[in-house]
Amino acid sequence: MRVLWLRGDLRSYDHAGWSELGIGDAAVFVLDPGLARHASPIRRAWLAGALGEIDDWTDHRLSLLHARHGDELAAIFAAWGATEVLTHQGVAPGIRRRIDATRRSLEARGIALRVVDSAYAVAPGSLTRPEGGAWRVFGAFWRQWRPAVHGLGPFEATAPPSLAVTERHFEPADLRPPDQPLLTPQRTALERLERFVDSRLAHYAADRDRPAVAATSELSPALHIGAIHPRTILAALGDLDRADRFVRELAWREFYAHALWHHPDLVDLELDPTLRQIAWDEGDEADARFRAWCDGRTGFPIVDAGMRELAATGWLHNRVRMIVASLLVKDLHLDWRRGAAWFEATLADADIASNRGNWQWVAGTGLDAAPYFRVFNPTLQGKKFDPDGHYVRRWVPELRACPTSLIHEPWRWVGRENAGYPLPIVDHDRERREALARYDAARASAPGSPRARRAT
């Protein structure tokens, strides 16, 4: 008997695993105690929705287990009479550890575990530099990735398999917090894809940086749980050259997954060894700044709009992610890991590879990162990418009456105080200089730097 062990591939179509199942097999989703504890309410809602859709499709024969990975899970599969377990590739270090532990326990019982697919168009680890290891520069990765996805098509649709074994420790609906909406991630993803190709793709390159404009695909939460596969997206785009700007974004997702595959420590460790000693602020005052950032009360309108959108919806526009992340690291001098953890606690699409990779990009410490000395000015970013202030007014009601000419500098607006909007939490120019000094000091004290050698 075969067991399809579903994880981040929660869909019924364009799926390598379903096509291998036959009468008498089983499909299972395992809720590890860690996942149950850490997933944010919005992610639980996406998960519950996707499991509900698969459960309906299999006529409620999906097995849903509470179990620890490793021995406990392997023992359940063995009791079912499993001869082979199919699953998809894990990329995040914690997931890889859980799969490896389960594989070992299965093999000890004479059961094979086979990886049949990944959540990527090109499986992480399958592209390497000629000299080995992950690509360090996106452009070089892109040149190899782009031909590899040429002509890639979705898996053929399969009928729901007649699953024999069903064991249920919970129902999909139990996962959804009561205050979260009932979601249908597969249906939503396919609708968003159609909407994107029909009405947004043509303007994507021009408008993708404007948070007030509905210009992007909004596919990231569905991609994260595998309610849609990049193969399906690429196939729907048709001529990939015409969609080049968008295809590049999909490639960034795969670049970071490849990077994490080769450098599992990028989750917590600066990939640039010369920037591992940056002096981050800690203590009560730093905590207060962190809270103001989380709550959207920094006094920088575009930042506050973004952080409030994130809290309210679990989603945030890419340009605004970059701006808020830059403020945290370069203006508030708070550790990028703190910001990344907050994103993981709140984003519906929270994904270790994309999140940690992008935070390191913003901090200037990662692969192909923004040069550390390039510091976003939140006021100029706001003026450039939200010129009419529509995005700010949507999320910061205190500034609705503020004239457009001052919306990104409300400290100059006479009505600010009555509106109850705070002054900027820091002076950007001063903190920019401070950040550069701290980065320079870190570089100077890094092992191997000429100044560090002189000091020892």
Ligand SMILES: Cc1cc2nc3c(=O)[nH]c(=O)nc-3n(C[C@H](O)[C@H](O)[C@H](O)COP(=O)(O)OP(=O)(O)OC[C@H]3O[C@@H](n4cnc5c(N)ncnc54)[C@H](O)[C@@H]3O)c2cc1C
């Ligand atoms: C600090 C920071 C943290 C981020 N954390 C995450 C995260 O946890 N999960 C996540 O999926 N994305 C993350 N991103 C990347 C990006 O912001 C989102 O993928 C994007 O905003 C999702 O919106 P969309 O689906 O409409 O994107 P679109 O513009 O429609 O792009 C299509 C797809 O391409 C991928 N993509 C787009 N931009 C990027 C990028 N910069 N890096 C990697 N993949 C990209 C996503 O899968 C996205 O769904 C982060 C970016 C920053 C700057």
